[in-house]
Amino acid sequence: MHAAGALSVFVDVSTPERIDGLVDVLRAIGGADLSLGRVFEGHVNAAQLVSAYGDDAQRRALADDLDAGRVFGVWNTEPTPGLSIRQKGPDRWTLEGRKSFATGAGHLDRILVTARDATGGKQLVLVPIAGETARADNSGWQVRGMRGTCSGLFDFSDMPIGPEGIIGAPDVYETEPRFSAGAWRFTAVQLGAVEALVRHLRDHLVATGKGDDPIQRARFATCLTETRSAGLWVRRAAHLAETQAAEAIPFVLMTRGIVEEAGLKTMEAAARSVGTASFFAASRIDRITRDLGLYLRQPVPDQARDRAAAAWLEDDCWGDDRWW
Structure with missing residues (x-):
């Protein structure tokens, strides 16, 4: 990472391009x-x-x-x-x-x-x-x-x-919003792992021919939609947080829950689709599932979603396209 310049390049993320770059690097490392x-x-x-x-x-x-x-x-x-x-x-x-x-x-x-x-x-x-x-x-x-x-x-x-x-x-x-909104970074790392899990699941379904089963395809489709949706939330959360927008905190807190749901659903889908083979220690699916299962337990996930919901109830933001 030092040779690639990643240790120093993200001290300053004052431009949209730098923010997107940090999102992508965090995802890539989390997927690895x-x-x-x-x-x-x-x-x-x-x-x-x-x-x-x-x-x-x-x-x-x-x-x-x-x-x-x-x-x-x-x-x-x-x-x-x-x-x-x-x-x-x-x-x-x-x-x-x-x-x-x-x-x-x-x-x-x-x-x-x-x-x-x-x-x-x-x-x-x-x-x-x-x-x-x-x-x-x-x-x-x-x-x-x-x-x-x-x-x-x-x-x-x-x-x-x-x-x-x-x-x-x-x-x-x-100091807020930097303190709470900074949580977007670990959601990007987690998202990268969920995306990697989806890729491993896809490879398994293709290699084994299980992708011909409509039940397996429906399960895989759920993983795709959950993960892609989570990606949209993470990227928007990053931009709100790094520009210290007023609405950054509730958006980031809600993003934590969105990524958690995508991760839990994808882990369960991978276990059900791949079966016993996904639990062997040499399996990448097992490694990701074990690590992600712990990483998703970041402090007070239920409280984070509750705070986000309360903020939305207190503030009429639905007409403001900055949320999206």
Whole structure:
């Protein structure tokens, strides 16, 4: 990805062409490997956050790191009592605490974390973690899918930081609509996997002659319509989110549910059409299904759809073609 320029090209997605490009790259990577897609999506998120909220020197350092092929990530989830910043001297601090579900723990180069400052604010901190493998504990990441993300624990205790690591003002991380609408990126990764699953299902139906069965064709047709429809939602969500449109949040939240439905229906169709062969470990269908089954469990999917529906009920947007 570094050789192809993908690590650096999407820091700036201020044009429709760049947005479409990011959508397509996320889909392509998700179709190849969902764990890699998850890592890449987090890298893009981190780079954009540093670019948006960092100062000029921090943006220059970001550019140098990306030119060198360094991979970034964002970690927010944490076990109690959470990650905090402790004053150790003028402009010198240390971090105390751990992050959990830390994608790429022990393997990334730079990580953007949220940590509580002395006032209780949630501060973004950029930490160099290359070589800090002893701080990572992936032993608890025993899951059926997405094993390659190595989403374990990472202990930041006593790690020193300086002013160069403090990104933006406290609480900018949850600035809307960027915070909630940014979820469109992982829907694009998931969509890529659903599209790959449809392709594998098609190949199976053609190779085995099952495509001559009208029941199989009807099942396949459902997968096509669900996936193509989800693709329209994802692309529109991307454009609304990256231009920070007022309606971006409910649209992205609803898109999460649309992609989830497409994924669940396609996984079930593939299992029913291919049968036992789809459950063997060497099967691409099995690999995608295991990874996608976990990845679709992103936080509170039911709440996301409920928030979207509530927003539409509160705001009469049906005459506004920007939704579509």
